[in-house]
Amino acid sequence: MGCRRLPGPVLALLLLLHPPPSAACPAACRCTPGEVDCSERGLLGVPWSLSANTSALWLGYNFITVLGPRSFPPLPGLRLLSLAHNRLELIHPQALLGLGALQELDLSHNHLSVLTPDTFLPLTSLATLNLGSNRLGQLEPGVPGALPQLRALLLQDNPWVCSCSILPLWRWLSHNREKVPEKSLLRCRAPEQLNKYPIMAFGDESFRQCQDTSLSPQQYISSFIIGPFSFMASIFFCTFLGSLVVFYHSLRRDSHCWRRPRVCRVH
Numbered sequence: 001m002g003c004r005r006l007p008g009p010v011l012a013l014l015l016l017l018h019p020p021p022s023a024a025c026p027a028a029c030r031c032t033p034g035e036v037d038c039s040e041r042g043l044l045g046v047p048w049s050l051s052a053n054t055s056a057l058w059l060g061y062n063f064i065t066v067l068g069p070r071s072f073p074p075l076p077g078l079r080l081l082s083l084a085h086n087r088l089e090l091i092h093p094q095a096l097l098g099l100g101a102l103q104e105l106d107l108s109h110n111h112l113s114v115l116t117p118d119t120f121l122p123l124t125s126l127a128t129l130n131l132g133s134n135r136l137g138q139l140e141p142g143v144p145g146a147l148p149q150l151r152a153l154l155l156q157d158n159p160w161v162c163s164c165s166i167l168p169l170w171r172w173l174s175h176n177r178e179k180v181p182e183k184s185l186l187r188c189r190a191p192e193q194l195n196k197y198p199i200m201a202f203g204d205e206s207f208r209q210c211q212d213t214s215l216s217p218q219q220y221i222s223s224f225i226i227g228p229f230s231f232m233a234s235i236f237f238c239t240f241l242g243s244l245v246v247f248y249h250s251l252r253r254d255s256h257c258w259r260r261p262r263v264c265r266v267h
Contacts, residue, residue: 024049034077038062046071056080060106063087067095074098082106084130093118101125108132108154117142130154132182137161137190141172144179156182159189160199164210170202 025031026047029038034055038047043062050057055077064086071092072078078099088110096102102123113135120126126147131139136158144153153176160166173180177200180186188194 026050039082048073050075053077058082060084060086065089065111067091069094070097071095072098076101078102080104083110085109087111089113091115091119095119097122099123103149104128106130107134110134112136115139115143117146119143120146123147125149128152128154131158133157135159138165139169141168144172144176150179152181153179154182155180156185158186160186161190162188162194162197162199162202163191164207166199167207167210170199170207173200 025036026038026049028041028043029036029047031037031051034053035058036047036050036054036056037058039058040061043059043064045064046059046067050073052074054075057075057078057080060082061084064083065088067083067088067090069092072095075098078101081099081102081104084106085108088107089112091107091112093116096119100122103125105123105126105128108130109132111134112131115131115136117140120129120143123146127149129144129147129150129152132154133156136155138161139155144150173183173186177183183200184198186199188197188199
């Protein structure tokens, strides 16, 4: 018996009554339309079976330590991502690729000590970044500088090292006070004499002893040329001076021998 083709209207009606299955919710998570809550599930990594239409993803209070390259599946509609209260120590520069629509990122209460601007370059729409309660002793100003839409940066409760290395961050903070709502809570942890001192209380005079030791390409070329030249000149000068001393002592010896020939004998 041949197979009959269903009329177009009948097929459309069947598809409406039985729509194709949507992406499954990760087994360890709770899902509602557009939102996935994977908090407090003992996760060691990001679940991969996430729907592409996810707009909010909560991954807080887990045991995630590293975000490697492309840790997330393509999530073009993701607006909010929370990784608070994990054990994050490292975020790969390509970990957040595919999250270009992200507007809010919470990385607070982790173990982050180093962050690079490259990590945040894909987040062209990010407006709020929470880095509070980590282990940051310093932060490259290129990190917030990589976020063109940034409106709020939270940095409180980090062990800031208030040495000359914090000068670039202090300059950025001074010019972007409106973007740091908790700026009064930024306090030094080291050195000991500045413990709990407010970072924003520093002024230009506080950094007078900090000299910019970076060299321009022209200065590097000059030092490359002058260094060997100075070395060769010093060798030549020492050789010349030594020759003069030997010549002087030779003259004195010849003069002495001419006056007292019996004393000077050739052995």
